[in-house]
Amino acid sequence: MNQYSPVVEANPYQDIFDRLQARAPALARTTAAERIAKLRALYQAVYELRAEIGQAGHDELGMDGKMHLIPLKGEIDFFCERLEGWMGNEAVEDVPALMGRKAYIHWEPKGVVLHLSTWNSPVLISLSPLISMIASGNAVALKPSEVAPLSAEMVRQVIEKAGLADDVAVITGGPDVAQALLKLPFNHICYVGNNRVGRLVMEAAAQHFAGVTLEMGGKNPAVIERDADLDDAAGKIAFVRHLIAGQVCLCPDYLLVHESIKDAYVAKLIEKITAFYNPNGEGFQASADLPRIVNERHTLRIKALIDDAVGKGARILMGGEVDPAAKYVAPTILDNVTEDMEIFQEEVFGPVLTIHAFATREDAVREIAKRPKPLGLYIFTQDRETADWYIDHTRSGSAAVNNAAIQANVATLPFGGSNHSGIGRLGGKAGFQEFSNGRAVVEDALDPAQGAPMFYPPFPAEAAAYVDFLLIPN
Structure with a gap:
C-alpha cells in the first residue's frame, strides 16, 4: 500500500446497512x-410487554411507562383503516398540458431509513414514527436514546417479539453509534431531539443527499390574554407544563400574560400547581404524580439555568429547589x-416557567419574534x-387555542416544527407521505393510435402564430 494512501476504517454497522438495503426491494413490493399485519404485530408485542415498559418508565423518569403508550393503539388503528387507500395511485387534476394523457402520483418507499429517537417518551417516540416508516414499506435502522437504556432495551424486545427484526434493526449505544450510522448512505434520516444534534444530522444527510425529518422542539410561548378564563388557563398550563416534569417538546416554556391580569393569573397558577402536586402539604418532592428529570446531568443543567x-436579577415566585441526586x-x-x-x-x-407581562397584543407578538419559530404556540x-389575530400574526409548527400540547398525536393533523423547531411532518397520512416518494407518472395510451397527439418537426408556418395564441393572457 502506498504510504500516502488514506486509511479508511470499516464502518461497524455496514453489515446491518447492507442487510437492510438488500431487504428494501422486497419490502417495497409488500x-x-x-404491512397492516406488521403494524398489528407491533402493537401486540407492545401490549404483551406493557408491564415491563411501564417499569422501565418508572425507573428512568419516575412515571409509569405505560402512560406513554396510550397514543400508539389509536395511531396504528388509524393507519390500518386507511393504508390501502393511501398506497393506491393518487389521481391528479386533468390540466391542458396533459393533452388527454393519464397522470397520477405513485407512492413508493424512500428505501432505507435511519431513525434516531430521543429519551423523554422513549418507547413512544421510537415506535410512533416507525409506524409511518413500516406503513410506507421501508427498511429501518432504529437507534433509541442511550439516555433511557432500559426503555431502549424494551424497544429492542418489542421489535423481536413482533417478528420484525428482518425489517427493523434496533441498534443501541451512545453518540459514537449515532455518528457511525450517520456516515452510511441512508435514503432518509428521522431525528427527534435538540437543535445542536439536528444540525449534525442535516450535515451528515447532505453528504448522501438523504432526506431529513427533524422534530426539535423549542421555546414554546403561551399567551394569556386579558379576557382569558384564569381558572381554566391556569389549570391547563399547570398540568401540561409538568407532563413528564416538563420534558415534553410541546410544553409551554414561557408565559406572556397581559399586564392587567398578571398578578391574579400567577396566584391562580401557583394555586393549581399546588393542588395538583402538593395537595396535602407534604412537599412537591413527595408527590407520586410529579415525574423526575431523566438523569443527574440534565437536572444540573436545569439548575444552572435557574x-x-x-444571579442576573430574576425573581423566584415559586419553587427553585433542586435535588440533583434525586433527579428532582x-x-x-x-x-x-x-x-x-x-x-x-x-x-x-x-x-x-418564566412570566412576561405585555401591554398590547402587538407587544406580545414582538416578544415571540425575538426567538426562533417554536414547535407549539398557545x-x-x-x-x-x-x-x-394571534394565529395570523405569529408563526409556529403547530398551535392550540385555550389548551396546550393537545395537537400532538392527532392522526388527522400533520405534526412538526418550522425551521429551528423542525423540518417535515409526522403522523397519519402526512407521516405516510413523509417516508414515501411521491413519484409523478404520466401515461400515454398503450395503443399509439389512441394516444394523445405529438408534434414533431418540421413545423408549419402556422406554428408560430399558434404559439402566440397560446401565450395570450387570460
Whole structure:
C-alpha cells in the first residue's frame, strides 16, 4: 500500500446497512395487508410487554411507562383503516398540458431509513414514527436514546417479539453509534431531539443527499390574554407544563400574560400547581404524580439555568429547589427574566416557567419574534377575533387555542416544527407521505393510435402564430 494512501476504517454497522438495503426491494413490493399485519404485530408485542415498559418508565423518569403508550393503539388503528387507500395511485387534476394523457402520483418507499429517537417518551417516540416508516414499506435502522437504556432495551424486545427484526434493526449505544450510522448512505434520516444534534444530522444527510425529518422542539410561548378564563388557563398550563416534569417538546416554556391580569393569573397558577402536586402539604418532592428529570446531568443543567437567571436579577415566585441526586426539580416560576439570561433563549425541558407581562397584543407578538419559530404556540382567550389575530400574526409548527400540547398525536393533523423547531411532518397520512416518494407518472395510451397527439418537426408556418395564441393572457 502506498504510504500516502488514506486509511479508511470499516464502518461497524455496514453489515446491518447492507442487510437492510438488500431487504428494501422486497419490502417495497409488500401489500397493504402485509404491512397492516406488521403494524398489528407491533402493537401486540407492545401490549404483551406493557408491564415491563411501564417499569422501565418508572425507573428512568419516575412515571409509569405505560402512560406513554396510550397514543400508539389509536395511531396504528388509524393507519390500518386507511393504508390501502393511501398506497393506491393518487389521481391528479386533468390540466391542458396533459393533452388527454393519464397522470397520477405513485407512492413508493424512500428505501432505507435511519431513525434516531430521543429519551423523554422513549418507547413512544421510537415506535410512533416507525409506524409511518413500516406503513410506507421501508427498511429501518432504529437507534433509541442511550439516555433511557432500559426503555431502549424494551424497544429492542418489542421489535423481536413482533417478528420484525428482518425489517427493523434496533441498534443501541451512545453518540459514537449515532455518528457511525450517520456516515452510511441512508435514503432518509428521522431525528427527534435538540437543535445542536439536528444540525449534525442535516450535515451528515447532505453528504448522501438523504432526506431529513427533524422534530426539535423549542421555546414554546403561551399567551394569556386579558379576557382569558384564569381558572381554566391556569389549570391547563399547570398540568401540561409538568407532563413528564416538563420534558415534553410541546410544553409551554414561557408565559406572556397581559399586564392587567398578571398578578391574579400567577396566584391562580401557583394555586393549581399546588393542588395538583402538593395537595396535602407534604412537599412537591413527595408527590407520586410529579415525574423526575431523566438523569443527574440534565437536572444540573436545569439548575444552572435557574441559578444564572437568579444571579442576573430574576425573581423566584415559586419553587427553585433542586435535588440533583434525586433527579428532582421543584415546580418553578420565574419573573423579571431578561434577554441576557440563558433561560430567555434556551429550551428548559423541565418544570420551570418564566412570566412576561405585555401591554398590547402587538407587544406580545414582538416578544415571540425575538426567538426562533417554536414547535407549539398557545393562545388563551374567550374572543374569536383575538384567537384568529394571534394565529395570523405569529408563526409556529403547530398551535392550540385555550389548551396546550393537545395537537400532538392527532392522526388527522400533520405534526412538526418550522425551521429551528423542525423540518417535515409526522403522523397519519402526512407521516405516510413523509417516508414515501411521491413519484409523478404520466401515461400515454398503450395503443399509439389512441394516444394523445405529438408534434414533431418540421413545423408549419402556422406554428408560430399558434404559439402566440397560446401565450395570450387570460
